[in-house]
Amino acid sequence: MKRLEKQIALVTGGGSGIGKAACKLFASEGAKVAVVDIDFQKASETAEEIHQAGGEACSIKTDVSSKGDVIRMMDRLRETYGDLDILFNNAGTILPGTIEEINENDWDRLININLTSMFLCIKYAIAGLKKTKGKIINMGSMNGLVGQQQNPAYSATKGAIIALTRSLAIDFAPYNVRVNAICPAGVITPLLADWFNRQPDPAQMQRDSDFSHMLGRTASSEEVAQLALYLASSESSFITGQAIPIEGGATLGYGAGP
């Protein structure tokens, strides 16, 4: 028996990085997966890779910060597969810079993509999730647990996601809907590469990042997807409201790694 047999899963940001790895892993464990991304080409590529591996998936173009898009996405999902069992709110972006450097429009855009998207996706999926006793997994970050220099806006969204997760876990516990957050440190994805490339010396930044993790490296998308799978499966049936770090020891203290 596969771990997500007959489950219906929706993964936002499924066209790249952690979301893509989660879509493929969920499908390999028997889930029917809706791959959601603002970039339809990338979402379709993920769905195609799942089909080629013998799994079941559809791709849906959605800007998760748009109410209209999210409502259409949930309608499409219900028509295609039925009520949702697993909602992985993974899509997100970065806004590096000090508070003096970032402007109000970029701040609003970041809040909309990283945080309002979760409000919308949960609000318009929760009726179905209550019926299925579903699982919600929200993508937080180590930045929601500790601070980071020149990254206050992103950190604020991730801290809010953790607080949202805890409160929703309380509200939905009577329905047996579990809500958890994942808090990775560095994960090798296009998003992290983008962050490094904005620095004066990207290669040095990569080395510094590796050493800030006690295990001496950043994570792969697949390693983080394994935590999402655990939270999506019945193996985590008594875990709710938690913000679970997956950070290679990065929050343990000072040290240069092995």
Ligand code: NAD
């Ligand atoms: P990524 O850039 O590889 O993938 C993000 C995907 O989200 C892309 O396919 C992008 O098109 C999609 N997306 C962006 N805005 C969207 C929108 N408005 N609507 C729909 N889709 C949208 O990034 P990743 O590193 O895989 O990041 C995924 C999540 O993990 C993010 O929430 C990020 O904050 C979080 N995270 C990443 C790291 C890391 O080091 N990479 C660490 C901690 C947390």
